[in-house]
Amino acid sequence: MKNDVMVCVTGQKTCERLIREGARIAQIHSVEVHVVHVAHEGEHFMGSGENEAEALEYLLRRSNEVGADMTVLHAKDPKATLCDYAKKNEIGVVVLGVAPGTNALDFARDLEARLPGVDICPVSA
Numbered sequence: 806m807k808n809d810v811m812v813c814v815t816g817q818k819t820c821e822r823l824i825r826e827g828a829r830i831a832q833i834h835s836v837e838v839h840v841v842h843v844a845h846e847g848e849h850f851m852g853s854g855e856n857e858a859e860a861l862e863y864l865l866r867r868s869n870e871v872g873a874d875m876t877v878l879h880a881k882d883p884k885a886t887l888c889d890y891a892k893k894n895e896i897g898v899v900v901l902g903v904a905p906g907t908n909a910l911d912f913a914r915d916l917e918a919r920l921p922g923v924d925i926c927p928v929s930a
Contacts, residue, residue, distance in 0.1 A: 808897025810838045812873070813887060816860035819902060821867045826928055827900040828871035836897070838873040840864065841890055843883035884912070888919045896923060903927040 812827035814820040824840055831838040842864065861877070868875040880886035891899060899920070903910050910927060917925045 807836055807895040808834065809836045809895060810834075810898045810900060811887075811891055811894070811896040812838060812840045813899065813901040814840055814842050814864055815902070816842075816864070817902075820864065823900050823902050823928055824864075824867045824871060824873065826926070827898075828873060830898055830900065830926070831873075834897075838871060839890075839894055839896070840868040840873045840875040841878070841887065842876070843878045843880050843886045843890075845883060846879045846881045884915060884919070888916065891920055891923060896920075898924045898926060900926045900928060903929055905929075 810827045810831040812820075812823050814823060824838075827838045827840070865875055876890070878886055878890070887899075890896070899916060901913060901916075903913060913925050913927045917923070
C-alpha cells in the first residue's frame, strides 16, 4: 500500500498552508501528495462563479510548487466522494483545515470514522 497524502482544499488562500503541510508529510514518508477539492453538484467550482478562474489558478500553482497533482470533483455527497477518492488512491493521511466556530472538526471526525486506518490531520486556520 502506498499510503499517499490527500489534502482537502477550498478556494481560500489559507489552503496554501494545507498544501505545504501535506507536502511536508508526504516528503517524510516518501509518498505522493494529492490536492483535492469537491464541490456540491450543481454549484460552481468554489461556490461562487466570480473568481472561479483565479481560485483554480491559485490552487494549481500551489499544488505544482510542491509536486502535487490536483483533482477537482463535483458530487452530490462530497464527503462520500472524498472517502471514495481516498480508498481508490491508497491514501494514508488526510490533511484538512479546521476554522474556529465551524463544523469542520465534526467533518474530520466523520472522515476518520469512514476511513479506518487513515490518519486525519486537522490543521487550525
